[in-house]
Amino acid sequence: DAGITQSPRHKVTETGTPVTLRCHQTENHRYMYWYRQDPGHGLRLIHYSYGVKDTDKGEVSDGYSVSRSKTEDFLLTLESATSSQTSVYFCATRAQGLWETQYFGPGTRLLVL
């Protein structure tokens, strides 16, 4: 399994506060992804990165920003958290190459009050 960790694993915050979630990998994978998962919606892509400092939007990027200053870390920031951003957040990585697949982290459960 790819060495992917997410921190924190659980967080409770208040509406209007900034929140940063961290994804760390030890596999030197080029691609990294942030997803959110809500009941009835499956997994939805927020942002992804195809290299250091190279990121792009996914399906549900409004209210989120990302940064990737080094290969191993991909940060997801909620500038001003809202209750609609209460969700489970998953990070994933992928090596370069047509045949490669994604590996997922354990998830971060975020509750915005």
Place this chain on the structure above:
Amino acid sequence: DAKTTQPNSMESNEEEPVHLPCNHSTISGTDYIHWYRQLPSQGPEYVIHGLTSNVNNRMASLAIAEDRKSSTLILHRATLRDAAVYYCILPTSGTYKYIFGTGTRLKVLA
């Protein structure tokens, strides 16, 4: 991005084979077909993927239609542990952007 269509849910009896279908009529020639599954309270995990030929691994088999507009994930003997949501995905070539959708929820009956 190529779109996939899967049934919302399926049921199977334990120890019997399960065929999970996926339609992807807008697939392009270089799109790989990926399958992932998500067990309760866990992150998704890779199951299998292929391009044109049928593929087998220790978890499952993937049967790809000749025109590549559909595929079927085959679990040869379903166990209770196979109860999960199964996702069929076509990552966008080049960007490797994965759009998961809602998948098929498989229920395995004892």
